[in-house]
Amino acid sequence: MSGRETVLAAIRRGLGRGPLAESARRALDQRQGATDSAPLLPKLPQGPLSQVFRAGLEKVSGSMSEVAAMDAVPDAVAGYLAGRGLAPEAAVAPSLESLDWPAAGIQPTFGPTRGGDYAGVSLAWRGVAENGSLVLLSGPENPTSLNFLPDHHIVVLQGQDLVPHLEPVWAALRERGEQGWPRTVNVITGPSRTADIELTIQLGAHGPRSLHVLLVD
Structure with missing residues (x-):
């Protein structure tokens, strides 16, 4: 034996x-x-990937709304901020700078945040339907500080970048060719949380207290 x-x-x-x-x-x-x-991969529930992704995201206290095109992202961000009584201001990833933010009434600052912004807007590289996770790559166009310092994290995810499981993400990273691997790969599953205080879940303990995904179909 x-x-x-x-x-x-x-x-x-x-x-x-x-x-x-x-x-x-x-x-x-x-x-x-x-x-x-x-x-070896687990079977996903029946239905579109976007539906499976939403269920996984909401299970970890995230939220999601769908927009028809990238041009609609600024208005969706403005609606999200207004619905939470926040000023129409946000730190925005340079990868989204080409969108018409002033037309939506938003005052954007592009680039990394130093912690004084209540809202940050990032662009995800992939979304994982299996558990509602987001994969974000670091770099000048997508500063990592936007993922962790603002109280409210809004993530733009294009429907074509939604995958069923996490394993294909690593395969796609290896196939980036000359782009290579980024310095940091952040896999984010829901807003920040802790149960250190009397085993009671508290959101926003070590990062954003809310996570909202704008799925661009």
Whole structure:
């Protein structure tokens, strides 16, 4: 008996299970030896990826709204800020500078924030439907400080950048060619939270207290 079999047999005894059937053993060996990760990925609920992503995002206290085109993003941001009684001001990633922010009544500052902005607007590189996570890449066009310092984080995600699982994200990063890997890859799942105080969930303890996604279809 190999060391692997010894360990697995001990686990099965601890769980009160008998020996692994030969058919189940062959299926397990086949999955572990597969070069394609698809058999190991969890199955997602039925429905469009955007619907699955929204469910995962809301489960971690995030929120989402959909807009028809990138040109509609400034108005959507203005509506979000107004709905929370915030001034029409935001620190905006330079990757979104080409949008007409003044037309929406927003006073933008482009570039990194030093912590004095109540709202930050970022552009996500990918969205993961499996758990509602966002993947953001650092760089001059997308400062990392926007992801963590403002109280309210608004993230623009294009529908074409929505993927079912996290694994394809790493594969796509490896295929960026001359662009290479960014200095930082941030995987964000919901707003900041902690349960250190009497095991009660508190939002905004170490970062944004709200996370809102604008899905551009």
